[in-house]
Amino acid sequence: MSGPALRNQDSHHAIHEANAGEIQEAMSMLTGMGDKDTKTVSEIRQALLDLWEEKVMAHAMEEEKGLYRDILNSRPETKETLVRLSRDHQLLGLLLEKAKTQLRVQSAEEFIAINRAMLLLLEIHSDEEEKIL
Numbered sequence: 001m002s003g004p005a006l007r008n009q010d011s012h013h014a015i016h017e018a019n020a021g022e023i024q025e026a027m028s029m030l031t032g033m034g035d036k037d038t039k040t041v042s043e044i045r046q047a048l049l050d051l052w053e054e055k056v057m058a059h060a061m062e063e064e065k066g067l068y069r070d071i072l073n074s075r076p077e078t079k080e081t082l083v084r085l086s087r088d089h090q091l092l093g094l095l096l097e098k099a100k101t102q103l104r105v106q107s108a109e110e111f112i113a114i115n116r117a118m119l120l121l122l123e124i125h126s127d128e129e130e131k132i133l
Contacts, residue, residue: 006067009133016126019055020119026051027115035108045103045111052096056122060089063129071132078132088125092118 005011026048033041068082095118099111106114 003062003066006062007070007133009130012133013126013130015059016122016130019051019059020122020126022051022055023048023115023119023122027112027119030108030112033108041108048115049096049100049103052092052099052118057089057093057096060092064089075132081128081132085125085129088121088128092121092125095121 005015026044029044030041030048033044064086068086071078072082095114099106099114099118103111
């Protein structure tokens, strides 16, 4: 059984917006800093990866463990949508792993590009997910 905040469309939307907002804020801090090899840049990059891991992916795991099962049990016709949403979570995880493993060798441009791709996928995913709540 999933928590009430996940099942309520407005609450769930607020969670999505808060996560995306924090990521956008961290990305905007990096934009313009270029490839400066400073402690600050490294800390912001790591903080951004931590946001993805601790907020977005943790939220995704909660959805997989409870919300999606609850929805499927009550509305079997949503199965295809839920499969696509689960695949989105997998893709976000793969992109995050790529960003983490290449953290030290990526240019600032590459790092921001992969985070923008992840953010775009997250926005599309969130819109689709909120339609079935």
